[in-house]
Amino acid sequence: EVQLVESGGGLVKPGGSLRLSCAASGFTFSSYSMNWVRQAPGKGLEWVSSISSSSSYIYYADSVKGRFTISRDNAKNSLYLQMNSLRAEDTAVYYCARVPYDIPRGYFDYWGQGTLVTVSS
Amino acid sequence: EIVMTQSPATLSVSPGERATLSCRASQSVSSNLAWYQQKPGQAPRLLIYGASTRATGIPARFSGSGSGTEFTLTISSLQSEDFAVYYCQQYNNWPPGTFGGGTKVEIK
Numbered sequence: 001e002v003q004l005v006e007s008g009g010g011l012v013k014p015g016g017s018l019r020l021s022c023a024a025s026g027f028t029f030s031s032y033s034m035n036w037v038r039q040a041p042g043k044g045l046e047w048v049s050s051i052s053s054s055s056s057y058i059y060y061a062d063s064v065k066g067r068f069t070i071s072r073d074n075a076k077n078s079l080y081l082q083m084n085s086l087r088a089e090d091t092a093v094y095y096c097a098r099v100p101y102d103i104p105r106g107y108f109d110y111w112g113q114g115t116l117v118t119v120s121s
Numbered sequence: 122e123i124v125m126t127q128s129p130a131t132l133s134v135s136p137g138e139r140a141t142l143s144c145r146a147s148q149s150v151s152s153n154l155a156w157y158q159q160k161p162g163q164a165p166r167l168l169i170y171g172a173s174t175r176a177t178g179i180p181a182r183f184s185g186s187g188s189g190t191e192f193t194l195t196i197s198s199l200q201s202e203d204f205a206v207y208y209c210q211q212y213n214n215w216p217p218g219t220f221g222g223g224t225k226v227e228i229k
Contacts, residue, residue: 035218045157045165045208047218059216095164105215107155109176111164 002026002110004096009115016086016119022079022096022112030054030074033104036081038092039114048094049081050104057104064090086119093117123147123214127207127221133229140196142224144209149189153213156185156194159223160205168207169194196226204228 008020022034036048049060049070058070069082079096093116097108124147134140144154152172157165167176169185172192182197196203209221 044223045220047220061217105218106212107167107170107210109167113164
């Protein structure tokens, strides 16, 4: 059974940093592209970042470019999102989501349960 | 950036009735369009990809159609568990993978 479990969310002050993790199991992690998608409270879904299976291709939404860094460790079956210079508008539930092939563009067939990031003083 | 527009924002339907949700792209996305269902407090769930292919385990009452810029998600006979928010997402032009604003299907 495919499982994606996010962790690392919490309360952080504006300008602060946070690192999210996503632990994957039930599939060959190194064969799939992975993404982060976020959802602000009461709002819709926003794609944040994607990374190909071998980390060769990485993309970011304009809203986070230069502040967030996506990475993965295929040996640990884990996906990460390093978030720096956080702003109030980054407050959201962050989901990791799998694309069912090894290029970092596509639809998301499996999602984690999400982790809440709150940016507030 | 491709803008995805969903309509209506809210759809009030009685159980057993048919629901038709629309999604429009600002430019052609071919058939690279997915639909998701999200219930309160839960992660989104993939329903449809490739505009018309049901994901694994999705009941046949869900169907998708369209190509280019106009897409439709139809729920043939609404069940109680179908009341939720539905999102479309294009993955033809990347980045970004843009989502529509969502359609809330509520009980009439």
